[in-house]
Amino acid sequence: MTKCIAAFFIVCSLAKPAPPLTARQVIERIQAHVGVPWRADTVDTFKAGDPDTPVTGIATTMMATYDVLVRAAAEGKNLIITHEPTFYSHQDQTAAFEKEHDSVWEQKERFIKEHNLVVWRFHDHWHMHRPDGILTGVVRALQWQKFQGTNDPRLFVVPEMTLEQVAAQMKQRLGIEIVRVVGDPQLKVTKVGLSPGAGGSQSHRAMLQKDSVEVLAIGEVPEWETIEYVADAAAQGKHKALILLGHIPSEQPGMVDCAEWLKGFVTEVPVGFVATKEPFWLAR
Amino acid sequence: MTKCIAAFFIVCSLAKPAPPLTARQVIERIQAHVGVPWRADTVDTFKAGDPDTPVTGIATTMMATYDVLVRAAAEGKNLIITHEPTFYSHQDQTAAFEKEHDSVWEQKERFIKEHNLVVWRFHDHWHMHRPDGILTGVVRALQWQKFQGTNDPRLFVVPEMTLEQVAAQMKQRLGIEIVRVVGDPQLKVTKVGLSPGAGGSQSHRAMLQKDSVEVLAIGEVPEWETIEYVADAAAQGKHKALILLGHIPSEQPGMVDCAEWLKGFVTEVPVGFVATKEPFWLAR
Numbered sequence: 001m002t003k004c005i006a007a008f009f010i011v012c013s014l015a016k017p018a019p020p021l022t023a024r025q026v027i028e029r030i031q032a033h034v035g036v037p038w039r040a041d042t043v044d045t046f047k048a049g050d051p052d053t054p055v056t057g058i059a060t061t062m063m064a065t066y067d068v069l070v071r072a073a074a075e076g077k078n079l080i081i082t083h084e085p086t087f088y089s090h091q092d093q094t095a096a097f098e099k100e101h102d103s104v105w106e107q108k109e110r111f112i113k114e115h116n117l118v119v120w121r122f123h124d125h126w127h128m129h130r131p132d133g134i135l136t137g138v139v140r141a142l143q144w145q146k147f148q149g150t151n152d153p154r155l156f157v158v159p160e161m162t163l164e165q166v167a168a169q170m171k172q173r174l175g176i177e178i179v180r181v182v183g184d185p186q187l188k189v190t191k192v193g194l195s196p197g198a199g200g201s202q203s204h205r206a207m208l209q210k211d212s213v214e215v216l217a218i219g220e221v222p223e224w225e226t227i228e229y230v231a232d233a234a235a236q237g238k239h240k241a242l243i244l245l246g247h248i249p250s251e252q253p254g255m256v257d258c259a260e261w262l263k264g265f266v267t268e269v270p271v272g273f274v275a276t277k278e279p280f281w282l283a284r
Numbered sequence: 285m286t287k288c289i290a291a292f293f294i295v296c297s298l299a300k301p302a303p304p305l306t307a308r309q310v311i312e313r314i315q316a317h318v319g320v321p322w323r324a325d326t327v328d329t330f331k332a333g334d335p336d337t338p339v340t341g342i343a344t345t346m347m348a349t350y351d352v353l354v355r356a357a358a359e360g361k362n363l364i365i366t367h368e369p370t371f372y373s374h375q376d377q378t379a380a381f382e383k384e385h386d387s388v389w390e391q392k393e394r395f396i397k398e399h400n401l402v403v404w405r406f407h408d409h410w411h412m413h414r415p416d417g418i419l420t421g422v423v424r425a426l427q428w429q430k431f432q433g434t435n436d437p438r439l440f441v442v443p444e445m446t447l448e449q450v451a452a453q454m455k456q457r458l459g460i461e462i463v464r465v466v467g468d469p470q471l472k473v474t475k476v477g478l479s480p481g482a483g484g485s486q487s488h489r490a491m492l493q494k495d496s497v498e499v500l501a502i503g504e505v506p507e508w509e510t511i512e513y514v515a516d517a518a519a520q521g522k523h524k525a526l527i528l529l530g531h532i533p534s535e536q537p538g539m540v541d542c543a544e545w546l547k548g549f550v551t552e553v554p555v556g557f558v559a560t561k562e563p564f565w566l567a568r
Contacts, residue, residue, distance in 0.1 A: 063507075065512060065515055065519065066519040067516075070519070084512075088512055090508065096486070100489075102493060103493070104516050104517045104520065104524075107520050108520075164568070171567045178566070180564035180565070180566060181564060181565050181566070182563050185565065201373065209386060220507055222504065223347075223503075223504055223532060223563065224368050224374065224531070225373060227564075228369070228372055228563070229372045229388055231561075232351075235350040236391050236392075238387070243567070247507040279511050279512070280464040280465060280511075281464070283448070283451035283455045283527070284448070284452050284455075
């Protein structure tokens with residue numbers, strides 16, 4: 001009888017599950033591992049769902065589109081770590097959508113609730129990580145590590161190609177459907193600047209002013225800013241060009257790397273990358 | 285002798301040239317004819333050159349790129365009336381460029397000075413003109429006048445087409461190289477909303493929320509705003525799509541019309557449209 005009771009207690013103790021890992025705890029681990037002080041003013045916050053939800057799996061992604069949420073949920077991953085916004089603005093403000101009873105927003109919110117999802121944004125601090133988590137992923141995907149500058153990791157000296165060739169190489173290696181280019185297709189270039197995402201025209205211009213940048217590759221920018229600037233430079237006969245990769249594909253490989261990085265300190269649940277689709281197709 | 289003197293005075297009087305028309309006077313005529321009160325807060329101001337320069341000819345254009353300035357000057361047109369910015373930002377602020385001794389800006393400024401050009405922006409009030417001068421030109425180019433709404437001139441009911449077909453028609457009629465589309469290519473649509481330029485996501489969303497808009501055609505917008513919104517709507521199975529015409533070609537026909545409108549009250553000098561080139565080409 002004593003033996004039986006002892007055995008019963010041992011079995012109970014073994015079977016008792018570890019306390020579930022919550023979304024909040026995952027984020028606390030990220031904050032502890034990212035290697036830079038956490039900013040008070042940041043967009044890296046919870047965007048939807050209850051932070052105390054037990055996590056069944058983690059999906060990293062470039063942009064938490066509805067399509068991404070559906071595929072993550074189907075894989076049993078209920079914590080979505082997204083680089084870009086979920087609710088259609090940099091600040092993910094939803095007050096206007098609520099007031100308007102916007103049906104696209106409502107269906108997305110409903111899907112998140114019904115599938116017990118939690119969405120958290122990882123933008124500022126993944127860029128602030130040293131090396132920049134996004135840039136590192138993009139350089140890996142481009143196979144340009146050996147061409148990367150040591151002083152400025154955004155600058156590359158590649159084997160000489162025409163602008164047409166370098167744009168084609170980036171398109172192929174990053175797997176992009178639509179890459180738009182400004183400049184002379186036959187311009188011979190070796191010096192490439194890389195500014196994934198939407199870094200803004202001031203930052204773009206600072207790179208384009210350098211002799212060490214003949215062609216700048218970015219995600220996106222308004223037409224009347226960097227695009228007009230480079231069109232003018234090209235019309236003036238300057239040795240400058242611009243490659244527009246599109247925002248999503250220009251940064252996406254950095255969120256593949258993010259999943260690998262997370263696996264280093266989150267081992268209780270599956271962690272994987274869910275690709276965000278390039279949103280466009282070309283009219284004929 | 286008396287006859288001779290009289291004849292001399294008559295000849296002198298006939299030969300005396302009319303006082304030259306200045307850029308400032310042309311703009312005063314525009315302000316008098318545009319049919320809406322002139323706003324105190326507007327981007328419709330002189331951007332470069334001396335407003336008191338005598339005008340030799342007027343070029344209307346979509347965006348006063350370096351290439352446009354060169355072609356206008358070659359045609360002897362020294363007053364450039366541009367819908368979009370000259371100096372790479374909505375406010376055309378040049379202080380940063382001066383400070384940085386930016387070579388692209390310097391060469392553009394130098395060209396303007398050396399060729400005695402004056403650049404003036406005509407954005408807000410050409411849109412405020414009734415009917416909207418830009419929209420009217422685009423509708424004419426699309427040959428969609430008979431499909432235009434009477435209550436809201438931005439709404440159209442066109443003969444039923446697939447999304448692929450309506451995008452192809454807009455591309456062909458507006459003469460655009462690169463038109464990007466979000467949504468199901470086989471979606472059958474009749475209800476099209478037209479918002480040329482960069483109207484902003486709040487305005488786009490207000491149109492997309494209407495049952496009277498199945499597909500919205502715009503110039504451009506950041507990917508994480510209207511583009512993600514429509515990608516989500518499409519993923520949710522909603523009958524919605526987005527066509528991105530590019531900023532320049534989406535509004536350019538409105539500046540063709542602007543030249544015709546100006547000819548109604550500026551007769552002293554040649555007036556003509558100078559096309560702004562679509563800045564992009566596609567990587568293979």
